[in-house]
Amino acid sequence: MTSVDFPKHKKAKALKPGSRRPAKELCSECGLCDTYYVHYVKEACAFINQQFETLELQSHGATRNLDNPDEVYFGVHQEMMAARKQQPIEGAQWTGIVSSIAIEMLNRGMVEGVVCVQNTKEDRFGPMPVIARTPEEVLAARVNKPTLSPNLSVLEQIEQSGMKRLLVIGVGCQIQALRAVEKQLGLEKLYVLGTPCVDNVTRAGLQKFLDTTSKSPDTVVYYEFMQDFRVHFKHEDGSTELVPFFGLNTKELKDVFAPSCMSCFDYVNSLADLVVGYMGAPFGWQWILVRNDTGKEMLDLVKDQIDTQPVMSQGDRKAAVQQSIPAYDKGVTLPMWAAKLMGVVIEKIGPKGLEYARFSIDSHFTRNYLYVKRQHPEKLEAHVPEFAKRIVGQYKLPE
Ligand code: FAD
Ligand code: SF4
Structure with missing residues (x-):
């Protein structure tokens, strides 16, 4: 490469750890600014420049069809299904479909590396992004690290390693920034495997959530907000603790979610090739969205x-x-007996499958719309995408 076509971004300098990020309090610590790709931050950051249409067109060859209600909710897709591994991976978040796909891609030589997030030695929930090159390294990244995670901080290593075929696993804000700089990475092929994501927290926020909600915060190894309207905590000794959503201490927890997640409208990871979550599937199953041909190739x-x-x-x-x-707005917390009762009733007659996914999307988008309107009114128009405005428009909101 001559000095003439030397990419400009290589002259940029990563921001110092802990320094204020361009998106300020809305930063989700996606990791982009920890690399010289910070050069592109003004276009690439999901919280500075929301650009779903451009990036959907680039990634899927189509934008959401706003006349198709399923696309308004779940984004561009060819296929949706419920799935579960016949032999679940021990210790995975659900049945381990994400880890299994990544392992197959490495084993078959389709990719040379997988961007994923392991945990630090000291802290089982402390995120440590890596480029995994072996199935063992992918397996070591299984299970959610339910905190903001700088997955893109390893991007510089990709260019330095000379890797040409890569799989990135990540949540919506990471994938938006990744797609925006994709062409600068020097790759022959990028595969993107996404998960839905909502209500994420800083590591300190996670501790507050565990301390306020679980009876034994220090022994929690996994948790999930399940389709049965309960939070399921799994503990070190294998026991499961159930806490009804409606009994959560909303007042205490109101400020626990990161401002980035309170202003996010990409719950379903619109720009990934393939999305693996759970919320559109019956209890115990995972939910899969194949967005394009690359996603189909991965699922196959x-x-x-x-x-x-x-x-x-x-x-x-x-x-x-x-x-x-x-x-939510008033921070109402029900007494535990009422919360349990309400949980039982809602589980019997409440929304299931895709309707549960819509329930969760509607509740979060209305909450987030109010947050942006109150905290960042100047951003409201450009930051909230049209599909989200339509979803929010179905409800009566307080001022
Ligand atoms: P596993 O095989 O256990 O693999 C998990 C993968 O997730 C690993 O490869 C790891 O690299 C990656 N990962 C872990 N933590 C992070 C992180 N913080 N940032 C980026 N990547 C990470 N699904 C829903 O349907 N509804 C939700 O509301 C929802 N909320 C989520 C919130 C968070 C913070 C995360 C990380 C995921 C969420 N998911 C949600 C996805 C779901 O919980 C599972 O991760 C998904 O179904 C995959 O399960 P699995 O057993 O196949 O994954
Ligand atoms: Fe930078 Fe990512 Fe934070 Fe935006 S969200 S300011 S791109 S680290």
Whole structure:
């Protein structure tokens, strides 16, 4: 490479750890600014320049069809299904479909490395992004690190290593920035495997959540906000603790979520090739969205390791969402007996499958819309995408 075509970004300098980021308090610590790709931050950052349409077109060859209700909610996709591994991976967040796909891609030589996040030696939830080159290193990254994680901080290593084929696993804000700099990475092929993401927290915020919600915060190895309207905590001794959503201490927890996550409208990871979550699937199953041909190629690798079934949808979320808006706004916490009762009733008659996913999207988008409107009114128009405005527009919001 001559000095003439030497990429300009290599002259940029990563920002110092702990220094204020260009997105200020909205920064989700995606890791981009920890590299010389900070050069592109004004265009690439999900919280400075929301650009779903441009990046959807670049990634999938199409933008969301706003006349198709499923695309308004779940983004561009060719196929949706529920799936679970026939032999779940021990210690994975769900059944380990994400880790299994990454392992297959390495084993078959489709990629030379996988960007994923392991944990630090001292802290099981402390995020440590790596480029995994072996199945063992991918397995060591299984299970959610339920904190903001600077996954893109390893991007400089990709160029330095000379890698040409790469898989990146990540959540929406990381993937938005990645897509914006994709062409600068010097790769022949990039695969993107995403998970949905919502209500993330800093490491300190996570501690506050565990301390306020679990009876034994220090022994929690895993948790998930499940489709049965309960938080499931798994402890070191293998026991499971269940806490109903409606019994959460909303007042205490109101400020626990990161400002980035309070202003995010990319719950479903719109720009990944393939998305693996759980919320659109029946309890115990994972939920898969194939967004494009690359995503299909990735899913096909594990077809013989998974059972699948069509997605289903049951119930009507609208009244429950409308009621949750002022309750959250005022920080109402129900007494535990009432929360448990409400949880049981809602589980029996409440939304299931895709309707549960819509329930969760509606509740979070209405909350986040109010947050942006109040905290960053100058950003409201450009930051909230059209699909989210349509979703929020179905509800009556307080001023
Ligand atoms: P595993 O095989 O256990 O692999 C998990 C992968 O996640 C690993 O490769 C790891 O690199 C990656 N990872 C872990 N932590 C992070 C992180 N902080 N940032 C980026 N990547 C990470 N799904 C829903 O349907 N609804 C939700 O509301 C929802 N919220 C989520 C919130 C967070 C913070 C995260 C990280 C995920 C969330 N998911 C959600 C996805 C879901 O919990 C599972 O991660 C997904 O179904 C994959 O399960 P698995 O067993 O296949 O993953
Ligand atoms: Fe930089 Fe990422 Fe923070 Fe935006 S979210 S300021 S790109 S580290």
